[in-house]
Amino acid sequence: MSLGKDATLEIAPDVHWIGALDPDLRVFDLILKTANGTTYNAYAIKSPDGVAIIDTVKEECAEQYFARLESVTRYEDIRFVILNHLEPDHAGAVPELMRRAPQAKIFVSHRGLRLLQATLKDELGQYEYCLSEDGECIKLGERTIRFVHTPYLHWPETKCTYLEEEKLLFSCDVFGSHYCDDRLFNDLVGDFRFSFEYYFKHIMRPYKRYVLEAMDKIEALSPRLIAPSHGPILRDQPMQYVRSYRTLSTSSIPIEQGKESKSLLIFYMSAYGATADMAKSVYEGASDVEGVLVSLYDLQGGEVEPFVDLIEDADGLMFGSPTINGDAVKPVWDMLASLVAIETKGKLGAAFGSYGWTGEAVGMIEDRLRGLKMRVPEKGLRMKFHPTEQELGDCKAYGRKIAQVLAGKAKPKEIDFADL
Numbered sequence: 001m002s003l004g005k006d007a008t009l010e011i012a013p014d015v016h017w018i019g020a021l022d023p024d025l026r027v028f029d030l031i032l033k034t035a036n037g038t039t040y041n042a043y044a045i046k047s048p049d050g051v052a053i054i055d056t057v058k059e060e061c062a063e064q065y066f067a068r069l070e071s072v073t074r075y076e077d078i079r080f081v082i083l084n085h086l087e088p089d090h091a092g093a094v095p096e097l098m099r100r101a102p103q104a105k106i107f108v109s110h111r112g113l114r115l116l117q118a119t120l121k122d123e124l125g126q127y128e129y130c131l132s133e134d135g136e137c138i139k140l141g142e143r144t145i146r147f148v149h150t151p152y153l154h155w156p157e158t159k160c161t162y163l164e165e166e167k168l169l170f171s172c173d174v175f176g177s178h179y180c181d182d183r184l185f186n187d188l189v190g191d192f193r194f195s196f197e198y199y200f201k202h203i204m205r206p207y208k209r210y211v212l213e214a215m216d217k218i219e220a221l222s223p224r225l226i227a228p229s230h231g232p233i234l235r236d237q238p239m240q241y242v243r244s245y246r247t248l249s250t251s252s253i254p255i256e257q258g259k260e261s262k263s264l265l266i267f268y269m270s271a272y273g274a275t276a277d278m279a280k281s282v283y284e285g286a287s288d289v290e291g292v293l294v295s296l297y298d299l300q301g302g303e304v305e306p307f308v309d310l311i312e313d314a315d316g317l318m319f320g321s322p323t324i325n326g327d328a329v330k331p332v333w334d335m336l337a338s339l340v341a342i343e344t345k346g347k348l349g350a351a352f353g354s355y356g357w358t359g360e361a362v363g364m365i366e367d368r369l370r371g372l373k374m375r376v377p378e379k380g381l382r383m384k385f386h387p388t389e390q391e392l393g394d395c396k397a398y399g400r401k402i403a404q405v406l407a408g409k410a411k412p413k414e415i416d417f418a419d420l
């Protein structure tokens with residue numbers, strides 16, 4: 001690292017990077033590994049009519065931030081404090097910044113008020129703030145600052161800020177990478193492609209449809225420079241990164257078979273073959289229904305990540321697990337836990353399994369499916385030990401019913417939740 005403790009970088013005329021380097025960070029937000037740390041990028045836009053600050057940094061890195069800020073401006077010259085996102089990695093130093101520049105007006109998106117209150121607590125009452133609407137513009141001297149709302153990228157209130165004359169997009173978490181290299185510009189740093197995609201997969205992927213909406217807005221702006229809040233600043237071919245987000249948000253291999261049909265995936269585990277037999281019959285029954293493409297997978301023969309990819313594009317999911325020691329088995333839970341990486345809301349879900357005496361697994365899986373905001377239209381199917389021929393017929397009927405609901409050919413049953 002060669003960038004001094006208070007050295008800043010002018011990324012465009014009178015626009016300075018005043019962020020912080022955190023090369024020793026190894027885990028971010030509990031869910032991401034950060035092999036070479038990260039940066040928290042913040043910026044100062046200077047004008048004869050005062051200064052606009054874009055974002056702050058994590059509280060623990062505030063010393064670097066204030067040193068850099070002081071080397072480009074005085075606190076009394078700060079007119080606007082623009083907060084793109086109120087997660088603590090960007091808003092951690094906001095309380096201290098506002099104590100030092102209490103005259104500054106804060107800008108958050110209209111969805112950000114509660115989080116701003118949670119950040120500043122009782123001190124919020126001392127400051128002036130504005131809740132921006134999407135597309136709203138403010139003037140800083142001759143310069144025009146536009147707010148571009150990008151909900152869910154990463155939190156509901158997240159927005160980007162666009163400096164019109166420079167065509168410079170302060171994109172916050174969007175296009176970020178956890179990659180710490182003090183050369184800062186994408187054409188000067190090391191190979192950070194892995195970090196860019198890894199960041200997308202962990203932060204943006206569950207919100208793909210919002211990503212596509214945001215890319216429509218950003219493409220229309222056609223920025224010349226993209227300054228995200230983590231990792232390299234994208235000055236070389238910035239639109240490539242926009243295109244990359246679009247690609248990463250779109251299914252790469254189209255399903256050729258039955259483009260119009262719904263996709264139903266059946267996953268199971270089985271120690272003695274009872275749940276496996278149930279699964280095969282459920283599969284047969286579901287396969288009878290036209291317009292539904294059914295796939296059967298034994299979780300023992302697969303790895304979690306490719307299954308998550310499949311599930312992302314599926315319309316319905318069924319999980320079969322025996323009850324072992326009062327619970328569903330670990331690979332099923334691992335699979336279900338991994339679904340936080342994708343959007344599951346509104347998919348159809350169902351569970352089945354064999355048991356010996358208490359049979360908790362099926363109900364527990366159903367609870368988890370509901371927790372993932374999936375629709376669970378039919379009560380799960382449980383069978384004691386190996387299913388009889390007649391019970392296999394019931395499994396077939398169950399599979400058929402779920403597939404029919406998925407295809408819109410049957411109404412979901414009214415479930416008495418007390419019965420579950």
Ligand SMILES: Cc1cc2nc3c(=O)[nH]c(=O)nc-3n(C[C@H](O)[C@H](O)[C@H](O)COP(=O)(O)O)c2cc1C
Nearest residue numbers: 270271272273274275322325326355356357358359
């Ligand atoms: C180690 C072990 C623990 C079990 N614990 C339970 C239990 O807590 N409750 C229950 O209903 N059945 C329990 N069972 C019984 C299984 O759920 C039953 O044998 C089931 O049919 C196994 O289905 P499978 O052949 O698909 O693995 C247990 C079985 C084993 C081997």
Ligand SMILES: [Fe+2]
Nearest residue numbers: 085087154173
């Ligand atoms: Fe974030």
Ligand SMILES: [Fe+2]
Nearest residue numbers: 087089173229
């Ligand atoms: Fe962030």
